[in-house]
Amino acid sequence: MPTLDSVHLYPVKSMYRLSPASAEVQPWGLAGDRRWMLVDAEGVALTQRDEPSIGRFRPSPSADGASLTLTGPDGAAHTLPVPTLAGGAEEASVEVWGTRFSAATAAKDTCAWLAERLPAKLGEVRLVHLDRPGTSRPIDPKYAGPDETVSMADGYPLLVTTTASLAELNARIAEDHPGDGRKGAALPMERFRPNLVVAGTEPWEEDGWRRIRVGALEFRVVKPCGRCVVTTTDQETGERRGPEPLRALARHHKFGQKLVFGQNLIPVRPTPEADVLGTLTVGDEVEVLERVEAPLPDRR
Numbered sequence: 389m390p391t392l393d394s395v396h397l398y399p400v401k402s403m404y405r406l407s408p409a410s411a412e413v414q415p416w417g418l419a420g421d422r423r424w425m426l427v428d429a430e431g432v433a434l435t436q437r438d439e440p441s442i443g444r445f446r447p448s449p450s451a452d453g454a455s456l457t458l459t460g461p462d463g464a465a466h467t468l469p470v471p472t473l474a475g476g477a478e479e480a481s482v483e484v485w486g487t488r489f490s491a492a493t494a495a496k497d498t499c500a501w502l503a504e505r506l507p508a509k510l511g512e513v514r515l516v517h518l519d520r521p522g523t524s525r526p527i528d529p530k531y532a533g534p535d536e537t538v539s540m541a542d543g544y545p546l547l548v549t550t551t552a553s554l555a556e557l558n559a560r561i562a563e564d565h566p567g568d569g570r571k572g573a574a575l576p577m578e579r580f581r582p583n584l585v586v587a588g589t590e591p592w593e594e595d596g597w598r599r600i601r602v603g604a605l606e607f608r609v610v611k612p613c614g615r616c617v618v619t620t621t622d623q624e625t626g627e628r629r630g631p632e633p634l635r636a637l638a639r640h641h642k643f644g645q646k647l648v649f650g651q652n653l654i655p656v657r658p659t660p661e662a663d664v665l666g667t668l669t670v671g672d673e674v675e676v677l678e679r680v681e682a683p684l685p686d687r688r
């Protein structure tokens with residue numbers, strides 16, 4: 389039986405991960421996952437696509453949820469209260485992948501602290517907080533119902549990957565670079581920034597999943613995850629590390645124009661009023677409730 393191997397959440401979009409032993413699940417994602425993000429002067433999200441060193445900032449929410457501490461690449465720490473619109477924080481119109489929604493802006497001293505530690509080329513940078521995650525941002529209606537929402541993640545509440553698929557991908561990378569230990573080195577799962585990592589499956593089995601149960605919670609598997617340049621970024625150093633895994637995905641796991649690794653999930657909400665669906669814990673059993681035949685990738 390497959391099991392939940394690890395859980396990851398990213399309090400600030402594109403910043404460093406947290407990997408707790410368990411996490412609450414809300415309809416719009418893991419509790420505390422991607423509730424903050426950096427935006428430019430126009431309110432558009434700034435991510436590791438724009439600047440890989442963003443990943444070197446380490447966020448730590450307080451236990452009571454009232455504050456957030458950021459630790460910069462230089463080791464300096466900055467603690468700020470969580471801004472809320474009801475509490476008088478400045479409202480900002482922000483954007484993720486073309487969708488505009490409202491967020492609460494952190495105080496100017498936080499923006500100044502960040503500006504001292506981010507490249508000047510980014511220009512004006514603000515930190516914003518998603519004040520109302522259940523109402524602010526709908527999921528693409530091609531894959532979700534009218535009342536299903538997402539936080540500040542790229543498009544969907546959760547992302548699942550499997551250890552077997554990573555092992556297979558790393559084997560292909562090694563084969564593609566014979567005799568070159570650097571270019572053919574195995575990549576860690578952290579490159580793909582998943583929420584849930586499942587062990588005990590066959591390689592690429594998740595491509596055929598349509599509904600799964602993890603512990604006591606059900607999820608719809610709605611869309612494969614197309615990968616981008618972020619996967620080439622070392623999540624420990626914030627540096628680009630060459631063409632892998634994109635090169636290997638293009639050769640071995642490409643569907644149309646998408647280089648695919650992992651699947652996007654939407655939690656099944658038992659009642660419209662349910663805002664906390666339950667808790668996932670490392671070691672939970674994973675059951676595939678509905679599947680189709682996994683598609684064959686385009687081969688080069």
